[in-house]
Amino acid sequence: MSSHHRVIAVLGAGNMAGALAQRWASLDPAPELRLTTGSSRPAWADGLTHVSHVPVADVPSANVDAVAEADVVVLGVKPHAIVALAGEIADALAPGALVVSVAGGVRLADLASVLPAGAALVRTMPNTPVAVGRGVTAFAVAPGAPAGTNARVHELFAPTGAVEELDEDLIDAFSAVVGSGPAYVYAVIEAMREAAVSQGLSPEQAARMVPAMIGGAVAYLESTGREPGDLRVEVTSPGGSTAAALGAFVEHGLAEALAAGVGAATARARELGRG
Ligand SMILES: NC(=O)C1=CN([C@@H]2O[C@H](COP(=O)(O)OP(=O)(O)OC[C@H]3O[C@@H](n4cnc5c(N)ncnc54)[C@H](OP(=O)(O)O)[C@@H]3O)[C@@H](O)[C@H]2O)C=CC1
Ligand SMILES: O=C(O)[C@@H]1CCC=N1
Numbered sequence: 001m002s003s004h005h006r007v008i009a010v011l012g013a014g015n016m017a018g019a020l021a022q023r024w025a026s027l028d029p030a031p032e033l034r035l036t037t038g039s040s041r042p043a044w045a046d047g048l049t050h051v052s053h054v055p056v057a058d059v060p061s062a063n064v065d066a067v068a069e070a071d072v073v074v075l076g077v078k079p080h081a082i083v084a085l086a087g088e089i090a091d092a093l094a095p096g097a098l099v100v101s102v103a104g105g106v107r108l109a110d111l112a113s114v115l116p117a118g119a120a121l122v123r124t125m126p127n128t129p130v131a132v133g134r135g136v137t138a139f140a141v142a143p144g145a146p147a148g149t150n151a152r153v154h155e156l157f158a159p160t161g162a163v164e165e166l167d168e169d170l171i172d173a174f175s176a177v178v179g180s181g182p183a184y185v186y187a188v189i190e191a192m193r194e195a196a197v198s199q200g201l202s203p204e205q206a207a208r209m210v211p212a213m214i215g216g217a218v219a220y221l222e223s224t225g226r227e228p229g230d231l232r233v234e235v236t237s238p239g240g241s242t243a244a245a246l247g248a249f250v251e252h253g254l255a256e257a258l259a260a261g262v263g264a265a266t267a268r269a270r271e272l273g274r275g
Helices: 015-025 062-067 080-092 107-110 128-131 151-161 169-178 181-198 203-224 226-235 241-252 255-273
Strands: 008-010 030-035 050-054 070-076 098-101 120-125 135-141 161-165
Touching: 008 015, 015 030, 015 070, 015 128, 015 151, 015 226, 030 062, 030 151, 050 062, 062 080, 070 080, 080 098, 080 107, 080 255, 098 107, 098 151, 107 120, 120 169, 128 135, 128 241, 135 151, 135 169, 151 161, 169 181, 169 255, 181 203, 203 226
Parallel strands: 008 030, 008 070, 030 050, 070 098, 098 120, 135 161
Antiparallel strands: 120 135
């Protein structure tokens, strides 16, 4: 990480922004990280000398204090609270500070309206695997942001996994697939574990085997570059046991269920953005 990002303030270091902060805290050299929360304590930061934490319940000016001379300011609170938070810290921002929203649904124009004109503002949609450097993040840069803002975002997010610029109008759809996606995968893992146990495997065996199977399937897909449909056919002997399972998936509407879920998430993100 270059000298551009020496001090990172993470305001609202909860599940998502805290996952980003954990990744940045693990870098060598690590930036100085200043975390704020409402009242909760991010236990992962205990004992890390380059990470400070102040809850606003203890120090009402914690957000404004954390922003002073910060190179990057991450706004990590819930969508309904983010515009007020941006307004709260607007006057305290260092000139040129990169302001990063992670809020679902909330549009750049709404954030820009409370920040200094020409602020280096970006809207991002990360996912929680950023904590281990395997996230997938999309971002859109505010129209009035300085040239070079895009490169700063790439540099900041490079250690967290994949990152790509996306038209702001597509970020809600990206959120519904990739931002929320880890939850879908964990729901599948939970259901597969239950199914395994109902067929007689022990809970411990299922807990070990199911994630290893999913990791292996994804690694095989990625390392061969083959199409998932092709790899599916490779497993599915005509008239065999996999075909029986895939037939049951069609009968029970697996593809329709996934499409309905992604549609519902996109619609809900748009609603959240409207407040
Ligand atoms: N979870 C995810 O996978 C993803 C979430 N997002 C977005 O991230 C944002 C946060 O979601 P998530 O991390 O899940 O929620 P969390 O509740 O875990 O995080 C919100 C954080 O904000 C803190 N907070 C509340 N009020 C203030 C305040 N006035 N000043 C400073 N901090 C405050 C909370 O502290 P306390 O708990 O003590 O009140 C908490 O640490 C949302 O906008 C969401 O859309 C985006 C992508 C993925
Ligand atoms: O559930 C949410 O609203 C957020 C956005 C994407 C993932 N979590």
